[in-house]
Amino acid sequence: MTESTQGRPGTTTAAVPGDLGWHLGMVLRGYQTRFEAAVAEMPAGIRGFQVLSAVVHKDPPNQQALGAHLAIDRTVLTYLIDTLVAAAVVERIPDPADRRARKIIATESGRHTLAVYEDRVAAAEADLLAGLEDDDARSLGVLIGRLAKNVHRTQPGASPCEAMDNL
Amino acid sequence: MTESTQGRPGTTTAAVPGDLGWHLGMVLRGYQTRFEAAVAEMPAGIRGFQVLSAVVHKDPPNQQALGAHLAIDRTVLTYLIDTLVAAAVVERIPDPADRRARKIIATESGRHTLAVYEDRVAAAEADLLAGLEDDDARSLGVLIGRLAKNVHRTQPGASPCEAMDNL
DNA sequence: TCAATTTATGTTGCTAGACAGACTATATTC
DNA sequence: GAATATAGTCTGTCTAGCAACATAAATTGA
Numbered sequence: 001m002t003e004s005t006q007g008r009p010g011t012t013t014a015a016v017p018g019d020l021g022w023h024l025g026m027v028l029r030g031y032q033t034r035f036e037a038a039v040a041e042m043p044a045g046i047r048g049f050q051v052l053s054a055v056v057h058k059d060p061p062n063q064q065a066l067g068a069h070l071a072i073d074r075t076v077l078t079y080l081i082d083t084l085v086a087a088a089v090v091e092r093i094p095d096p097a098d099r100r101a102r103k104i105i106a107t108e109s110g111r112h113t114l115a116v117y118e119d120r121v122a123a124a125e126a127d128l129l130a131g132l133e134d135d136d137a138r139s140l141g142v143l144i145g146r147l148a149k150n151v152h153r154t155q156p157g158a159s160p161c162e163a164m165d166n167l
Numbered sequence: 168m169t170e171s172t173q174g175r176p177g178t179t180t181a182a183v184p185g186d187l188g189w190h191l192g193m194v195l196r197g198y199q200t201r202f203e204a205a206v207a208e209m210p211a212g213i214r215g216f217q218v219l220s221a222v223v224h225k226d227p228p229n230q231q232a233l234g235a236h237l238a239i240d241r242t243v244l245t246y247l248i249d250t251l252v253a254a255a256v257v258e259r260i261p262d263p264a265d266r267r268a269r270k271i272i273a274t275e276s277g278r279h280t281l282a283v284y285e286d287r288v289a290a291a292e293a294d295l296l297a298g299l300e301d302d303d304a305r306s307l308g309v310l311i312g313r314l315a316k317n318v319h320r321t322q323p324g325a326s327p328c329e330a331m332d333n334l
Numbered sequence: 335t336c337a338a339t340t341t342a343t344g345t346t347g348c349t350a351g352a353c354a355g356a357c358t359a360t361a362t363t364c
Numbered sequence: 365g366a367a368t369a370t371a372g373t374c375t376g377t378c379t380a381g382c383a384a385c386a387t388a389a390a391t392t393g394a
Binding site: 016017018019020021022023024025026027028029030031035046049050053057070071118119121122125128129131132136139140141143144145146147148149150151152154 | 183184185186187188189190191192193194195196197198202213216217220224237238285286288289292295296298299303306307308310311312313314315316317318319321
Binding site for chain 1: 351352353354359360361
């Protein structure tokens with residue numbers, strides 16, 4: 001990789017304000033394209049995968065926590081989960097302790113589905129990072145993760161699941 | 168939140184496929200929130216700023232190039248530029264060499280406006296990165312920039328996200 | 335030169351998705 | 365037990381983006 005970006009001491013900060021936004025947008029776009037292709041056949045696509053993944057790995061106690069974690073509006077989450085329930089990858093089960101709430105759990109089939117798509121998603125992520133050296137890709141992942149957790153902590157709409165943040 | 172750690176002992180990279188997407192989404196969300204606040208009074212908001220900034224710094228020869236650079240659909244670009252023209256920050260001038268094309272140039276007022284908002288945007292970006300050490304923030308900027316250029320090179324213009332907010 | 339094709343931009347209308355607000359059911363608090 | 369808060373759902377509205385069409389101008393090719 002050439003040092004076309006920066007490398008000279010005097011110009012190490014962003015040359016133009018707003019570039020960070022452009023960079024983020026581009027990277028996200030690249031990610032989205034690859035991700036979309038990877039989970040195209042999954043019910044509800046990207047978001048379906050994200051919900052299923054969060055359900056399995058984060059085990060949120062109710063829909064509100066799930067929505068807060070993924071920053072998905074609760075009204076959106078409703079029909080998103082409807083789709084996943086129809087595809088039999090998750091179930092809504094009433095919380096016995098609080099009958100207002102419903103817990104979303106993955107079915108056996110759902111766990112299997114997730115495993116399949118996780119491989120594809122991992123490949124998509126590797127493909128996105130393919131242009132970087134391994135070390136660089138690793139540090140980028142670490143730094144983005146740190147930043148993301150900062151944002152998630154300080155951002156409104158992420159209240160009730162802070163316990164899940166520290167993974 | 169127990170299962171996410173169990174499968175891959177000693178892993179150094181992202182534990183769960185899909186995490187990169189979550190991280191990117193979070194960071195973009197944080198950026199967007201700050202950016203939105205910073206350019207709230209600017210005509211056409213975030214995109215208005217991005218267009219104006221690209222016009223001044225990239226000097227694209229026509230709308231198509233401008234749209235491709237920002238990954239904004241040309242039909243969207245039309246009314247986006249309409250707004251900016253109405254606010255007198257840019258002008259459409261016909262390209263004398265190709266009268267189909269129009270070149271977008273910033274007015275004096277537009278350049279001044281841009282200068283004002285660039286300061287705010289720079290502050291917003293600094294605020295987003297405030298949680299990281301200076302060195303880390305710098306490397307993150309460099310790495311994201313490299314990755315973004317990779318993506319931009321391999322992906323001919325398509326649809327944006329802003330979504331940003333969405334993912 | 336003139337018709338066919340391509341390119342640059344603008345316009346219209348459709349659709350999906352996001353969000354606000356109303357509504358139901360349950361919990362909590364005083 | 366009345367008032368208030370919370371979880372989830374439903375409904376309506378609004379917007380962004382896209383496809384499809386329109387227009388004008390450049391290019392190509394006979």
